[in-house]
Amino acid sequence: MTIEARNISFRYGDKPVLQEVSFALTSGCFHALLGPNGAGKSTLFGLLTRLLALQQGELLLARQSLKKQPSRAMRQIGVVFQQNALDLDLTVRQNLQYHAALHGLSRKEARVRGDRELARFELLERANEPVRKLNGGHRRRVEIARALLHEPSLLLLDEPTVGLDVASRRGLNEHVRALCDEVGLTALWATHLIEEVRQDDRVLILHEGKLLADGVGHDICKTKGTRDLAETFHTLTGAG
Numbered sequence: 001m002t003i004e005a006r007n008i009s010f011r012y013g014d015k016p017v018l019q020e021v022s023f024a025l026t027s028g029c030f031h032a033l034l035g036p037n038g039a040g041k042s043t044l045f046g047l048l049t050r051l052l053a054l055q056q057g058e059l060l061l062a063r064q065s066l067k068k069q070p071s072r073a074m075r076q077i078g079v080v081f082q083q084n085a086l087d088l089d090l091t092v093r094q095n096l097q098y099h100a101a102l103h104g105l106s107r108k109e110a111r112v113r114g115d116r117e118l119a120r121f122e123l124l125e126r127a128n129e130p131v132r133k134l135n136g137g138h139r140r141r142v143e144i145a146r147a148l149l150h151e152p153s154l155l156l157l158d159e160p161t162v163g164l165d166v167a168s169r170r171g172l173n174e175h176v177r178a179l180c181d182e183v184g185l186t187a188l189w190a191t192h193l194i195e196e197v198r199q200d201d202r203v204l205i206l207h208e209g210k211l212l213a214d215g216v217g218h219d220i221c222k223t224k225g226t227r228d229l230a231e232t233f234h235t236l237t238g239a240g
């Protein structure tokens with residue numbers, strides 16, 4: 001599943017937040033959307049998920065306009081937002097079942113898919129525990145499992161590791177990479193943390209609403225004459 005952004009610009013009132021942003025994601029690959037705080041990452045996610053209305057430019061999902069075929073397109077997208085959105089008093093499985101019902105899945109189908117995703121994230125044995133008992137990293141895994149229930153081909157993750165310790169961050173990042181390799185998922189992982197990005201990742205660097213680099217990490221560094229992505233990120237944005 002490919003997603004393509006063509007000349008996306010967006011303003012909050014008079015304030016330009018995204019300026020002529022264009023890119024195309026490669027099907028079945030992990031992509032890092034790297035940008036410091038305020039770069040415009042969440043705004044871009046808002047547009048991709050249609051929480052925000054497109055002001056200028058075009059978004060295409062599998063060559064279909066997101067504007068013209070919204071429901072068809074949205075069925076292909078799974079989202080993990082920055083803020084945790086689980087019901088802490090419901091069990092892990094109840095959280096998944098509730099979400100599955102919103103997508104029109106039968107109880108049986110929801111159970112089968114939910115258990116499959118929980119097993120993938122090594123959480124099946126916690127299925128009957130209230131989410132409140134899980135640590136932050138495990139809660140995030142449940143959120144990703146939930147976002148995959150309707151079998152989207154594109155997964156958007158907006159700074160999913162915020163508030164997690166280093167080990168949980170690394171684990172979550174590796175899980176999503178494995179999903180891309182194993183089931184051919186396309187992932188867009190937004191972060192301001194350079195340590196979550198690898199040199200051979202496809203990387204999009206966003207700063208003050210502009211896409212400053214787009215390509216495989218190594219190639220970007222070659223073009224910019226930098227040693228590694230950390231140096232590139234620092235040179236381009238002052239962050240890192």
Ligand SMILES: Nc1ncnc2c1ncn2[C@@H]1O[C@H](COP(=O)(O)OP(=O)(O)OP(=O)(O)O)[C@@H](O)[C@H]1O
Pocket residue numbers: 012015017035036037038039040041042043044159192
């Ligand atoms: N509802 C809003 N009204 C006005 N300005 C906003 C609004 N939401 C975000 N902004 C501004 O738009 C810019 C981009 O914000 P956005 O949240 O998209 O960036 P981000 O890269 O996701 O950063 P962060 O990691 O801090 O969330 C920032 O300057 C922010 O202050």
